Amino acid sequence: xxxxxxxxxxxxxxxxxxxxxxxxxxxxxxxxxxxxxxxxxxxxxxxxxxxxxxxxxxxxxxxxxxxxxxxxxxxxxxxxxxxxxxxxxxxxxxxxxxxxxxxxxxxxxxxxxxxxxxxxx
Numbered sequence: 001x002x003x004x005x006x007x008x009x010x011x012x013x014x015x016x017x018x019x020x021x022x023x024x025x026x027x028x029x030x031x032x033x034x035x036x037x038x039x040x041x042x043x044x045x046x047x048x049x050x051x052x053x054x055x056x057x058x059x060x061x062x063x064x065x066x067x068x069x070x071x072x073x074x075x076x077x078x079x080x081x082x083x084x085x086x087x088x089x090x091x092x093x094x095x096x097x098x099x100x101x102x103x104x105x106x107x108x109x110x111x112x113x114x115x116x117x118x119x120x121x
Contacts, residue, residue: 005040012038013035015078016038024071046092
Protein backbone atom coordinates (compact mmCIF):
# COMPACT_ATOMS: atom_id res chain seq x y z
CA UNK A 1 0.00 0.00 0.00
CA UNK A 2 1.34 3.40 -0.92
CA UNK A 3 2.01 6.16 1.58
CA UNK A 4 -0.78 8.18 -0.04
CA UNK A 5 -3.36 5.48 0.65
CA UNK A 6 -2.04 4.93 4.18
CA UNK A 7 -2.48 8.65 4.91
CA UNK A 8 -5.94 8.64 3.33
CA UNK A 9 -6.97 5.61 5.41
CA UNK A 10 -5.65 7.24 8.59
CA UNK A 11 -7.56 10.46 7.86
CA UNK A 12 -10.75 8.54 7.08
CA UNK A 13 -10.38 6.45 10.24
CA UNK A 14 -9.92 9.55 12.41
CA UNK A 15 -12.87 11.32 10.79
CA UNK A 16 -15.14 8.28 11.12
CA UNK A 17 -14.21 7.88 14.78
CA UNK A 18 -15.10 11.51 15.45
CA UNK A 19 -18.34 11.33 13.47
CA UNK A 20 -19.51 8.18 15.21
CA UNK A 21 -18.49 9.42 18.66
CA UNK A 22 -19.74 12.99 18.47
CA UNK A 23 -22.14 13.46 15.56
CA UNK A 24 -24.13 10.25 15.44
CA UNK A 25 -26.65 10.69 18.24
CA UNK A 26 -28.13 7.23 18.40
CA UNK A 27 -28.84 5.74 21.83
CA UNK A 28 -28.49 2.25 20.34
CA UNK A 29 -24.78 2.81 19.70
CA UNK A 30 -22.39 1.70 22.39
CA UNK A 31 -19.76 4.05 23.74
CA UNK A 32 -17.44 1.04 23.61
CA UNK A 33 -17.36 1.06 19.79
CA UNK A 34 -14.11 1.87 18.00
CA UNK A 35 -12.92 1.95 14.42
CA UNK A 36 -10.03 -0.51 14.42
CA UNK A 37 -9.01 -0.17 10.77
CA UNK A 38 -9.98 1.32 7.44
CA UNK A 39 -9.08 -0.02 4.00
CA UNK A 40 -10.07 2.17 1.06
CA UNK A 41 -9.85 1.02 -2.54
CA UNK A 42 -7.45 2.96 -4.77
CA UNK A 43 -10.31 4.53 -6.72
CA UNK A 44 -12.16 5.48 -3.48
CA UNK A 45 -15.17 3.43 -4.58
CA UNK A 46 -15.29 1.24 -1.46
CA UNK A 47 -14.10 1.78 2.09
CA UNK A 48 -14.02 -1.28 4.35
CA UNK A 49 -14.38 -0.14 7.96
CA UNK A 50 -13.55 -2.66 10.68
CA UNK A 51 -15.48 -1.93 13.85
CA UNK A 52 -14.60 -3.29 17.27
CA UNK A 53 -17.30 -3.50 19.93
CA UNK A 54 -16.31 -4.39 23.48
CA UNK A 55 -19.00 -6.93 24.15
CA UNK A 56 -19.07 -10.68 24.53
CA UNK A 57 -22.54 -10.88 23.00
CA UNK A 58 -22.48 -11.52 19.25
CA UNK A 59 -26.04 -10.17 18.97
CA UNK A 60 -25.01 -6.84 20.52
CA UNK A 61 -22.13 -6.56 18.06
CA UNK A 62 -24.43 -7.26 15.12
CA UNK A 63 -26.92 -4.67 16.41
CA UNK A 64 -24.15 -2.05 16.52
CA UNK A 65 -23.21 -2.85 12.90
CA UNK A 66 -26.84 -2.58 11.85
CA UNK A 67 -27.11 0.93 13.31
CA UNK A 68 -23.96 2.01 11.46
CA UNK A 69 -25.20 0.53 8.17
CA UNK A 70 -28.51 2.36 8.54
CA UNK A 71 -26.67 5.65 9.12
CA UNK A 72 -24.26 5.17 6.19
CA UNK A 73 -25.67 8.07 4.15
CA UNK A 74 -25.40 10.52 7.05
CA UNK A 75 -21.90 9.31 7.95
CA UNK A 76 -20.78 9.53 4.31
CA UNK A 77 -22.07 13.12 4.02
CA UNK A 78 -20.13 14.21 7.12
CA UNK A 79 -17.05 12.28 5.99
CA UNK A 80 -16.96 14.20 2.70
CA UNK A 81 -17.09 17.48 4.63
CA UNK A 82 -14.07 16.48 6.74
CA UNK A 83 -11.82 14.57 4.33
CA UNK A 84 -10.95 15.73 0.83
CA UNK A 85 -11.63 12.81 -1.52
CA UNK A 86 -12.41 12.49 -5.22
CA UNK A 87 -15.77 10.90 -4.38
CA UNK A 88 -17.69 9.45 -1.47
CA UNK A 89 -16.82 5.79 -1.04
CA UNK A 90 -19.40 3.13 -0.23
CA UNK A 91 -18.87 2.39 3.45
CA UNK A 92 -18.80 -1.32 4.24
CA UNK A 93 -18.90 -1.88 8.00
CA UNK A 94 -17.34 -5.15 9.14
CA UNK A 95 -17.06 -6.63 12.59
CA UNK A 96 -13.51 -6.85 13.93
CA UNK A 97 -13.58 -10.00 16.02
CA UNK A 98 -10.06 -9.59 17.38
CA UNK A 99 -11.44 -8.77 20.82
CA UNK A 100 -13.43 -12.00 20.90
CA UNK A 101 -10.39 -14.02 19.84
CA UNK A 102 -8.16 -12.45 22.48
CA UNK A 103 -10.82 -13.06 25.16
CA UNK A 104 -11.02 -16.71 24.11
CA UNK A 105 -7.22 -17.07 24.25
CA UNK A 106 -7.18 -15.51 27.73
CA UNK A 107 -9.87 -17.97 28.89
CA UNK A 108 -7.81 -20.89 27.61
CA UNK A 109 -4.63 -19.57 29.22
CA UNK A 110 -6.41 -19.09 32.54
CA UNK A 111 -7.50 -22.73 32.51
CA UNK A 112 -3.96 -24.02 31.98
CA UNK A 113 -2.22 -25.29 35.06
CA UNK A 114 1.34 -24.08 34.69
CA UNK A 115 3.61 -24.78 37.64
CA UNK A 116 5.29 -21.71 39.11
CA UNK A 117 9.05 -21.42 38.84
CA UNK A 118 11.04 -21.52 42.04
CA UNK A 119 12.66 -18.17 42.73
CA UNK A 120 15.96 -19.92 43.53
CA UNK A 121 16.39 -21.38 40.06
